[in-house]
Amino acid sequence: xxxxxxxxxxxxxxxxxxxxxxxxxxxxxxxxxxxxxxxxxxxxxxxxxxxxxxxxxxxxxxxxxxxxxxxxxxxxxxxxxxxxxxxxxxxxxxxxxxxxxxxxxxxxxxxxxxxxxxxxxxxxxxxxxxxxxxxxxxxxxxxxxxxxxxxxxxxxxxxxxxxxxxxxxxxxxxxxxxxxxxxxxxxxxxxxxxxxxxxxxxxxxxxxxxxxxxxxxxxx
Amino acid sequence: xxxxxxxxxxxxxxxxxxxxxxxxxxxxxxxxxxxxxxxxxxxxxxxxxxxxxxxxxxxxxxxxxxxxxxxxxxxxxxxxxxxxxxxxxxxxxxxxxxxxxxxxxxxxxxxxxxxxxxxxxxxxxxxxxxxxxxxxxxxxxxxxxxxxxxxxxxxxxxxxxxxxxxxxxxxxxxxxxxxxxxxxxxxxxxx
Numbered sequence: 516x517x518x519x520x521x522x523x524x525x526x527x528x529x530x531x532x533x534x535x536x537x538x539x540x541x542x543x544x545x546x547x548x549x550x551x552x553x554x555x556x557x558x559x560x561x562x563x564x565x566x567x568x569x570x571x572x573x574x575x576x577x578x579x580x581x582x583x584x585x586x587x588x589x590x591x592x593x594x595x596x597x598x599x600x601x602x603x604x605x606x607x608x609x610x611x612x613x614x615x616x617x618x619x620x621x622x623x624x625x626x627x628x629x630x631x632x633x634x635x636x637x638x639x640x641x642x643x644x645x646x647x648x649x650x651x652x653x654x655x656x657x658x659x660x661x662x663x664x665x666x667x668x669x670x671x672x673x674x675x676x677x678x679x680x681x682x683x684x685x686x687x688x689x690x691x692x693x694x695x696x697x698x699x700x701x702x703x704x705x706x707x708x709x710x711x712x713x714x715x716x717x718x719x720x721x722x723x724x725x726x727x728x729x730x731x732x733x734x735x
Numbered sequence: 736x737x738x739x740x741x742x743x744x745x746x747x748x749x750x751x752x753x754x755x756x757x758x759x760x761x762x763x764x765x766x767x768x769x770x771x772x773x774x775x776x777x778x779x780x781x782x783x784x785x786x787x788x789x790x791x792x793x794x795x796x797x798x799x800x801x802x803x804x805x806x807x808x809x810x811x812x813x814x815x816x817x818x819x820x821x822x823x824x825x826x827x828x829x830x831x832x833x834x835x836x837x838x839x840x841x842x843x844x845x846x847x848x849x850x851x852x853x854x855x856x857x858x859x860x861x862x863x864x865x866x867x868x869x870x871x872x873x874x875x876x877x878x879x880x881x882x883x884x885x886x887x888x889x890x891x892x893x894x895x896x897x898x899x900x901x902x903x904x905x906x907x908x909x910x911x912x913x914x915x916x917x918x919x920x921x922x923x924x925x926x
Contacts, residue, residue, distance in 0.1 A: 526908045530882075530889075557915040564864050564918070565883035571779055573771040574789050581767050581796045585760060 525555050529562050650693040651733055655701075657713065660686030662705045667692070669701025669731070676704045696735055700728035745769070748812050755803055767796050770813060773885070774820050780880045781824035783869040791827055795820040810894075817885075817895045821877055828873050867917040875910030878903055 524541045527533040533541075545552040657665055665681040665688040672678040681688035681703075688703075700720050703711045712719055716729030754762040774795055779788035799806075799819050806815055868876050881892045889900045896903070 523908075526904070526911065529911060530904065530907065554915070557919055558911050560923070561867075561911055561914040561918055562883050564923070565879060565914075566886075568780075568864055568884055570772065571776055573775040573792065574785075577771050577775070577789070577793070578764050578767045581771075581793050582760070582764050584793060584797055585763065585800055 521551060522554075525558060528555075529558060650695050651735065653692050653694050653731065653733055654689060655681070655692065655713065655731075656687055656689045656715070657681065657703050657711075658687045659705060662688065664706055666704045666707075667701055668704055669728070670699045671701070676707070694731075694733045696733045699731045699733065701731055702728050749808055752803055752806060752808070752812065755800065760800075763796075763800055766812065770816055771796075773813065774816055777817065777820050777880060777885065778824055780865070780868060780884060781821070781873070781876060782827060783865050787827060791823045792820065795823050798823070811891075814891060814895050817881070817887075818897075821895065824877075825873060863918065863921050863923055867914050867921065870917055871910055871913055875906050875913065878906040879910045879914065882907055 521541060521544055524533060524537045527537065528541065541551075541555075545555060655667055659665060662683075665683070666676055667679045667681060667690055668674045668676050671692060671694050679690055679692065681690040700722070701713070702722075703713060705711050710726065712727045713729035713731075717732065718730040719727040720730050722728045748766070751762050751765055755766075771792065775788055775792040778791040778795070779785065782788050782791065795816065799816055802819075806812070868879070871879070877896065878892065881887045881895065882889070887895070889903055892898075892903055893900050898906075
């Protein structure tokens with residue numbers, strides 16, 4: 516058979532996707548062409564042999580052997596790692612698990628936001644958490660009704676005499692300082708020349724020049 | 736065909752696969768039992784040798800179990816098995832570089848089945864067919880097996896082999912022509 520179109524139709528018949536019109540064409544052509552019919556019969560025979568071929572049973576104990584081989588076959592460490600990293604996972608859940616997960620997330624968010632919002636309560640905790648210590652407002656007062664100016668100098672302002680001027684109210688000078696927890700020495704400077712240790716200080720320390728400085732302990 | 740096997744997805748298969756993924760290896764025996772005939776037959780028709788077919792079929796099930804994590808739920812497990820066993824067969828054929836002369840087609844016999852006396856008549860047709868299949872290039876052979884023995888449509892064959900449908904039809908066309916000529920040369924004029 517030389518006609519490719521007819522051959523194509525024959526194979527479409529064998530594939531089971533030929534239309535009625537094409538069937539008519541090939542039937543008509545086969546009637547007039549014994550060679551074409553012979554080829555069609557030969558192909559149909561080959562296909563029929565395939566379709567009727569015996570389905571062989573799997574050898575006895577096939578499943579048992581597969582299962583035995585499976586149990587013997589421990590996965591290599593590399594395969595276990597690969598499976599852990601790249602293997603598909605099926606996530607199964609129920610409402611209880613979902614609620615528990617939601618509660619854990621909620622508690623975590625609240626806890627983290629509180630940590631950021633509230634300062635640590637003790638130096639030890641602050642140091643442990645690594646967060647910067649928060650400053651505390653400390654009010655210093657000094658009763659000197661006759662003084663014209665009073666300032667405070669200390670470790671907290673590197674002993675600058677004009678950095679922290681105090682304000683006078685009814686004969687009492689006062690200033691609010693924002694200091695981090697710690698121990699500071701300081702002194703008042705009255706009228707820009709007299710260094711006067713705070714008479715209300717808890718303790719004093721020798722200043723190394725024959726006088727004393729007040730000691731301020733800032734605790735939370 | 737002795738037994739028709741339409742490999743529609745069984746409703747319990749996803750559950751079985753999930754149990755296997757959870758470590759329940761014993762559940763896998765259900766799938767092996769269910770598909771052993773299918774896998775063994777494809778391997779046998781591809782290789783024409785009972786021992787090799789058994790080994791390849793078993794290896795295919797073991798490989799499938801090892802790769803269950805990659806199985807795409809929603810696709811057919813049978814299609815996945817087909818692709819695995821065909822790959823194994825291709826690898827095997829590449830290794831042995833099988834060369835079967837068309838003159839030897841009557842000499843191929845599976846190692847299973849009835850005794851030689853009983854098989855004298857019945858096996859002749861089977862052996863001739865298998866010998867003819869062995870003489871085909873593997874890419875023609877696998878299309879004919881999937882299309883005419885396993886009765887799959889071209890769409891599923893395309894999914895299994897990764898080849899396009901037009902290419903598969905060309906392979907089937909050429910494979911059938913070759914098969915016809917081999918069978919006629921062997922004196923088989925009817926099925």
